[in-house]
Amino acid sequence: MTGSTGGAPPALDRELHHPTRLALAAYLSACGEAEFAVLRDYCEVSDSTLSKTLSALxxxxxxxxxKGYLGKRPRTWAALTLGGRRALARHLAALEEIAATARRAAGAGAQEPDTTGT
Known part of the structure; x- marks a missing residue:
């Protein structure tokens, strides 16, 4: 698949391609930081899965x-860095380009003449 300029395909970010990583980055892009349990519940994953995903990101x-404490209870908070925000923006732009290319291809296909004789 080529981009709109006929060059290389859109550059999806391998680190954000996985649905849970993408959901986390998108959620964190809308807030300063979020507590571990909130992220776990939002993504509907286990503590272990979220921990591994956050570590990878x-x-x-x-x-x-x-990491810190809320009263006497240990807590973990996560925040999207500036680099993470930029990577997410590039990844979303690449996804939008892929979708636009598909829409153009579908539109071009709809306008081709019927050569089947039916």
Whole structure:
């Protein structure tokens, strides 16, 4: 598949391609930071899955993790970094380009003459 300029395909970010990672990044893009349990419930994943996902995004520099206490209870908060926000914006733009290319292709196909003779 080519981009709208006929060049290389849109650049999807491999680190954000997985649905849970993309959902986390999108959620975090709308807030300063979010507590672990809120993210877990939003993504409907286990503690283990969320922990691994956050660690992977932290390793790429897309998410920062802050640990602390709320009263005597330990808590973990996550925030999307500036690099994460930029990566998410590029990834979403690539998805939009893919969708636009598909719409154009569907529109072009609808206007082709019927050559089947029916």
């Amino acid at each position: 932290e390793k790429t520099g897309y998410v920062s993790i802050r």
